[in-house]
Amino acid sequence: MDTIESKPLSVRIGGIGGQGNIKMGLMLAKTLTYDRKWVVQSQHYGAQVRGGVAYSDVLFAQDPIDFPKAYTFNMLYIMDQKPLDSFITLLKPNGVLVCDTTTIKKIPTFVKRLTRKVIAMPIAQMCTEKFGTPVVSNVVGLGLIYKISGIITLENLQKTVSEEVSKKYYEMNMQAIQFGMTLSDKEYSLKDEKLFTKVSFE
Secondary structure, three states, X not given: OOOOOOOOEEEEEEEEOOOOHHHHHHHHHHHHHHOXXXXXXXXXXXXXXXXXXXXXXXEEEOOOOOOOOXXXXXXXXXXXXXXXXXXXXXXXXXXXXXXXXXOOOOOOOXXXXXXXXXXXXXXXXXXXXHHXXXXXXXXXXXXXXXXXXXXXXXXHHHHHHHHHOOHHHHHHHXXXXXXHHOOOOOOOOOOOOOXXXXXXXX
């Protein structure tokens, strides 16, 4: 029997304990399974319950995944300065970088040479202003990921969120998805791309 070789796409969602990034990764992975993708999801917590770096990795493909770990990523979704400083070198050339500038105050200058696919905005702050709480920032982030990348379907994202959040906050979370979709009109492919540079022969 032929062996199926699959090169999955990879997303790392990084933050600090208490920001909801682990839950966000779980919901992204669940939505991808509803979209009939092969998915591997893993998570890492720092020693600190709150304030330590924590992240969730999601790998997905149309075919079975032969190795359940990524060392570089097609997308980094980062919620705090600490994980940005730790993980930015893991972004693939022309990968997608999303930064929540509520707490991220400095994006390394070399990122401009690595990718032009950068979205930086104060997502948690905007959530506080719109919903009165930053708690739904992770769901807003999923709405943003849907809008810019198209790696998940809206129907299954809504299904996942409805199953994973308290019924008491169902309407607010549905609004959070829609809000995330309004934050950018950009569309980015997550597929591996070569990074081209100009060469002078003078």
